[in-house]
Amino acid sequence: MEFILISGRTMHQGETLHQKCSEEYMKACAICEMNPEDMKELGVKDGDIVRVKSEAGEVNVYVKPCEGLDRGIVFIPMGPWANAVVPAGTDSTGMPSFKGIKVRIEKSDGRVLRGDELVRRYEFEG
Amino acid sequence: MSLRVEDVVCPFCGCLCDDIVVYIENNEIKEVENACKFGAHRFLAVKKHRIKAPMIREGQEFKEVSYDEAIKKAVEILTEAKKPLLYGFSSTSCEVHEVAIELAELLGAVIDNTASVCHGPSILAVQEVGYPSVTLGEVKNRADLVIYWACNPMHAHPRHMSRYTTFPRGMFTDKGKLERFLVVVDVRRTETAEMADLFIKVKPGYDFEVLNALRTILNKGDIPHEEVGGVKKETLMELAERMKNCRFGILFFGVGLTMSRGKHRNIVEAIKLVRDLNRYTKFSIMAMRGHYNVTGFNEVSSWETGYPFAVDFTRGYPWYNPGETDANSLLQNKDVDAVLVIASDPAAHFPRESVRYLAKIPLIVIDPFESLTSRIADVVIPSKVMGIEAEGSAYRMDAVPLRLKKIIEADGLLSDLEIMERILEGVKRKLSSKSEIAVER
Numbered sequence: 337m338e339f340i341l342i343s344g345r346t347m348h349q350g351e352t353l354h355q356k357c358s359e360e361y362m363k364a365c366a367i368c369e370m371n372p373e374d375m376k377e378l379g380v381k382d383g384d385i386v387r388v389k390s391e392a393g394e395v396n397v398y399v400k401p402c403e404g405l406d407r408g409i410v411f412i413p414m415g416p417w418a419n420a421v422v423p424a425g426t427d428s429t430g431m432p433s434f435k436g437i438k439v440r441i442e443k444s445d446g447r448v449l450r451g452d453e454l455v456r457r458y459e460f461e462g
Numbered sequence: 463m464s465l466r467v468e469d470v471v472c473p474f475c476g477c478l479c480d481d482i483v484v485y486i487e488n489n490e491i492k493e494v495e496n497a498c499k500f501g502a503h504r505f506l507a508v509k510k511h512r513i514k515a516p517m518i519r520e521g522q523e524f525k526e527v528s529y530d531e532a533i534k535k536a537v538e539i540l541t542e543a544k545k546p547l548l549y550g551f552s553s554t555s556c557e558v559h560e561v562a563i564e565l566a567e568l569l570g571a572v573i574d575n576t577a578s579v580c581h582g583p584s585i586l587a588v589q590e591v592g593y594p595s596v597t598l599g600e601v602k603n604r605a606d607l608v609i610y611w612a613c614n615p616m617h618a619h620p621r622h623m624s625r626y627t628t629f630p631r632g633m634f635t636d637k638g639k640l641e642r643f644l645v646v647v648d649v650r651r652t653e654t655a656e657m658a659d660l661f662i663k664v665k666p667g668y669d670f671e672v673l674n675a676l677r678t679i680l681n682k683g684d685i686p687h688e689e690v691g692g693v694k695k696e697t698l699m700e701l702a703e704r705m706k707n708c709r710f711g712i713l714f715f716g717v718g719l720t721m722s723r724g725k726h727r728n729i730v731e732a733i734k735l736v737r738d739l740n741r742y743t744k745f746s747i748m749a750m751r752g753h754y755n756v757t758g759f760n761e762v763s764s765w766e767t768g769y770p771f772a773v774d775f776t777r778g779y780p781w782y783n784p785g786e787t788d789a790n791s792l793l794q795n796k797d798v799d800a801v802l803v804i805a806s807d808p809a810a811h812f813p814r815e816s817v818r819y820l821a822k823i824p825l826i827v828i829d830p831f832e833s834l835t836s837r838i839a840d841v842v843i844p845s846k847v848m849g850i851e852a853e854g855s856a857y858r859m860d861a862v863p864l865r866l867k868k869i870i871e872a873d874g875l876l877s878d879l880e881i882m883e884r885i886l887e888g889v890k891r892k893l894s895s896k897s898e899i900a901v902e903r
Contacts, residue, residue, distance in 0.1 A: 340666050342649060344717070345618040345752075350475075350500050354831040355511040356810055393814050404651035409666060411650065416810050416817075416834060424815035427725055429586060430578040430772055430788030432813045434721040436667045452837045455809045458821040459838060 337378055339370075339410045341388070341437040343418035356415075357452045365415035366448050368441070369402035374410075380443050387444035388412070388421055390437055395420035395454075396446045410441065416454045463488065467869050472501040473553070473849025476751035476859035477619050477626070489870050491850075498620035505850065508870075511832050513844035524842065529876055529884075535841045536802065537888035539824045540569055541896070543800035545776055549789045550806030552576040552753030554878045555854020555866060558804070559762040561882040567775050568889055572798065575759040576752070576806050577771045578788040583720040584749045585760065585770050586784060587729035594736055596712070596746040597860045603632035604744075607708035609645040611732065612669060613716020613750045616653040622750070623657075627712070634710075643704060647672070648718065662701065665692035667723040673731040676702055680738050711745040717752070751859035754849070758857035793819045800824040802885075804878060805848070809834040828881055845878045852877035 348364035355361055368386055370378075378399075380386060386399045388410075395417050405411060412418040414434065421439055422432055449457075470482040483495035484505055494505045516532035517524040527535075540546050548566050551559055552575050566573035577585060601608070608627050615622040623629060631638040646658035647669075655661045664672050668691025675690040679702040688695050705711055713736055719728040732747060739745035751757050760770035767773045769782035772789075785791055789808065792798045793816040800823055809817050810833065820838065827839040830847045846852040849866035857863050876884075 342666060342718075344614065347499060347617045347620070350618070351503050354507070354833075356807065356834045357832055357837065358511070402650075404655070406650070406663070409650065414811060419810070419812060419817070420814050422813035424794050424813060426785055426788065426790055426794075428785030429725045430582045430784035430791060431720055431725050432579065432790055432816075433723070434579075434813075435718060436722045451810065451834050455817055455821065455834045455838055458814070458818045461818055 337374065337441055339374075339408055339439050339441055341390070341418070341421065341439045342409060342411050342435045343414050343422070344411065344435070346413045349413040349415060357450065359450070361415070362448065362450050365413040365451075366397045366417045367400045367413065368397045369400050369405060369411040371405045371407045371409070372401045372403065374407050375399060375401055378441065378443065385444045385446060385448060386441050387446065389440045389442075390421035390423060392423040393420050396444050396448045398448060410439070416451050420454065467867070470869060471849060471856070471864050471866050472497055472504065473754050473847070473856070473866055474500045474504045475619050475754055476756065477622050478754050478856060478858040478864050479621055479625060480864055484869055486870060491870065500620060508847055508850050512830055513832055513836060513842055516844060517842040519840045529843070532841055532843050533881065533884050533888060536826045536843065536885055537892055539800050539826060539841065540571075540802065540885070541889055541892045543798075543824065545798050546571040546800040546802065547789060547792055547798040548573045548802045548804075549808060550576065550804040551759045552756035553805040554755065554848050555852075555856060556755065556758045556762045556863075557854050558878045558882055559759050560766065561879065561886055562804070563763060563766045565882065565886045565889060566773070568886070568893065570776050570778065572772070572774045572776070572787055572792060573763070574772045574787070574789045575756060575763070577756055577760055578784065578790065579811060580717050580752050580756065581720055581749045582771060582784055582788065583726035584715075584729045586726040587733055590726075591730050591733045591737070593733065594740065594746055595748050595860065597862055598626040598858070601712050601746075602626050602630050602635070604634050604710040605712045606635065606641055607643050607645070607704060607711040609647065609711070609713045610654055611647040611713060611715045612649075612718025612722070613714060614648070614652040614654045615714075615750065616657070618716070618752065619750060623654075627714070643708070645701065645704070660701070662693055662697055668692060669719055669722060669728050670724040670731050672698070673728065673735050676705075677731070677735050677738055680706065680735070705739055705745065706742040708743055708745075711739065711743060713745070713747045714750050715747065716750045748860060755856035757859055757861055758855065758863070761857050761861065790816045798823070800826075802826040802828070803835050803839075804828040804882070807833040807835050809838055828878060843881055844875060845881055846872045846875045848878060851875070852879070854879070
């Protein structure tokens with residue numbers, strides 16, 4: 337299914353900011369909030385793993401219901417998981433497009449990586 | 463020995479709350495009063511998840527070394543690079559910024575702070591159309607219309623509403639919230655939106671259109687559409703009326719405007735709206751600055767170099783061109799060959815493409831805490847926590863400077879300032895010995 341992705345600050349993300357290699361940080365940020373109707377259509381329930389894919393890359397995160405989001409919009413807290421799908425380029429402003437990203441989301445049987453595992457992979461990626 | 467320290471300034475977010483009370487016993491922080499969840503955690507968990515010793519990477523392993531060795535290696539990396547980048551600075555003091563700018567000039571480096579990934583576009587807009595802003599004290603004492611646009615203070619600046627804007631009783635707002643009208647404009651119904659007297663939901667990426675429609679209503683009295691950016695005309699008319707008829711209005715905006723389609727153009731439009739409103743009443747605007755001293759870097763850099771961020775010294779004089787001289791453009795274009803990161807975590811907060819390059823070039827990290835950037839670094843230098851273990855100056859989001867206190871000792875650790883001064887000294891020595899060798903030849 338196609339969605340518009342918004343990333344941003346959350347209380348839990350801010351609280352775990354200085355423990356980024358911990359499981360707590362992963363639980364706070366490796367989540368994708370979605371409208372419950374969209375979750376039904378996608379065939380996923382709270383805590384299932386979904387693959388979020390954009391032109392920049394893809395990442396596995398846990399899905400979580402959120403009534404405050406309209407259908408077609410998803411939210412991932414700021415952090416390495418959201419940034420794995422943020423496209424390159426800054427529209428000549430210096431500012432990447434952290435919000436309003438076109439993504440495709442599907443159910444995944446993969447694993448959610450910890451923050452340090454995710455960034456250390458970039459050392460070897462071409 | 464137990465100690466009660468009053469009026470401590472919280473080194474977390476741009477609110478820079480200066481009414482924190484900290485109880486200390488035997489150099490341990492035991493209790494914190496007045497702080498939000500972020501602030502309390504910052505003080506109480508200050509000794510957790512710390513980098514234990516300076517480290518240098520050997521292959522895939524980190525080897526613990528002395529401060530002298532780590533600083534020597536950092537100097538080597540910086541002086542051997544053709545075009546290094548110095549980045550971060552938003553969670554450390556203005557005194558550190560001053561030293562870093564001298565270092566950047568000496569190295570012919572580029573220096574940038576986290577503004578380039580938060581309110582950089584707001585600065586571009588301010589340079590274009592000005593900044594009719596106020597202090598948070600004036601908002602507390604006078605504002606009867608408070609608008610939060612594309613931000614979620616309940617999660618990002620938890621005491622903003624209770625201490626400065628919405629709930630407190632001020633000199634001319636002595637009934638507190640009862641005298642104020644709260645408007646929230648956002649693409650999703652956040653916890654802040656739940657508290658609003660009027661919540662306006664905008665379609666993602668349509669803030670410019672909505673701001674422009676409000677200006678059109680103000681200037682022409684009407685718009686030729688029934689709906690703009692997912693917002694009904696009558697809602698826009700109602701908001702325009704409220705804005706015109708308030709005594710003192712304030713528009714706070716967040717990175718929902720700077721990071722979405724339109725970027726600095728969204729902010730230009732928001733500032734122009736506020737400018738238009740001043741024909742009817744007193745209206746102001748303020749950016750919700752994130753890190754506690756992100757504003758401070760922009761202040762120091764402006765008075766030292768003439769530019770607020772993304773300053774390139776490769777020509778021997780300051781050159782400013784965001785989109786070319788900012789951290790993400792430099793990394794994505796592979797245009798720097800070494801990076802020093804201080805008081806920031808770009809590996810966690812930059813897009814994949816930037817981090818992929820950052821992971822492959824020589825990288826120095828100065829931070830009190832383990833960060834994702836420290837995991838891909840070549841040199842890791844631990845520091846004291848500014849505002850708790852070291853003192854310094856910081857600027858609140860409304861550009862009011864406050865003094866951060868040292869409230870506990872951190873023996874065996876150097877402060878950001880001491881580390882940067884030592885690096886600067888090392889670079890000066892290395893460069894002068896290089897030029898002596900060149901003269902002898």
